[in-house]
Amino acid sequence: GAVVSQHPSRVICKSGTSVKIECRSLDFQATTMFWYRQFPKQSLMLMATSNEGSKATYEQGVEKDKFLINHASLTLSTLTVTSAHPEDSSFYICSAVQGSNQPQHFGDGTRLSIL
Amino acid sequence: GDSVTQMEGPVTLSEEAFLTINCTYTATGYPSLFWYVQYPGEGLQLLLKATKADDKGSNKGFEATYRKETTSFHLEKGSVQVSDSAVYFCALSSIQGAQKLVFGQGTRLTINP
Numbered sequence: 001g002a003v004v005s006q007h008p009s010r011v012i013c014k015s016g017t018s019v020k021i022e023c024r025s026l027d028f029q030a031t032t033m034f035w036y037r038q039f040p041k042q043s044l045m046l047m048a049t050s051n052e053g054s055k056a057t058y059e060q061g062v063e064k065d066k067f068l069i070n071h072a073s074l075t076l077s078t079l080t081v082t083s084a085h086p087e088d089s090s091f092y093i094c095s096a097v098q099g100s101n102q103p104q105h106f107g108d109g110t111r112l113s114i115l
Numbered sequence: 116g117d118s119v120t121q122m123e124g125p126v127t128l129s130e131e132a133f134l135t136i137n138c139t140y141t142a143t144g145y146p147s148l149f150w151y152v153q154y155p156g157e158g159l160q161l162l163l164k165a166t167k168a169d170d171k172g173s174n175k176g177f178e179a180t181y182r183k184e185t186t187s188f189h190l191e192k193g194s195v196q197v198s199d200s201a202v203y204f205c206a207l208s209s210i211q212g213a214q215k216l217v218f219g220q221g222t223r224l225t226i227n228p
Binding site: 049 | 149151156157158159160161164204208214215216218219220221223
């Protein structure tokens, strides 16, 4: 149980393109979803917290106009990297939580490469 | 603020060796503590957790005990296998942090046959 699906797993695109990443909880309703960014050989850095039906809460230093988050239902959150540039290349990982005091369940991540 | 510090890697061991990966934390209140494992090219998988002092989390032969007095949550395994090669992350979550996970820097473990 508690499966989180992230799609696509890998994206390669040109600079200036906008890229959408989906995060779905397959067998549970996720009250909260989180988006992380991971640079090579480094830890995960939280970008934003997303609650269904409300605006995402972004961490300090994360541009909300650059990284658009939509959490339209209890099973789906999307991260859109707008007008992506090479410095946005990274591994993006989402996680979902079923309720309070529950562990986060992670997707398999999306490797984004901007040429 | 809350923080997690892990022993620096990489760690390289031979198969069947004993493993310890140290983890200490700083937090207000009483956080929950976690170990996550990340295999190459994948997301994170929850390995084990402990939610209160003196709790022991265990899974797949791995163990970690929540030590409030030393603010530690060291990961141990008595006999490692090649398939245990991965990156291991210690993390905490506090109510004050609204369930946000704060991760350590990760420890890369390589097990040689």
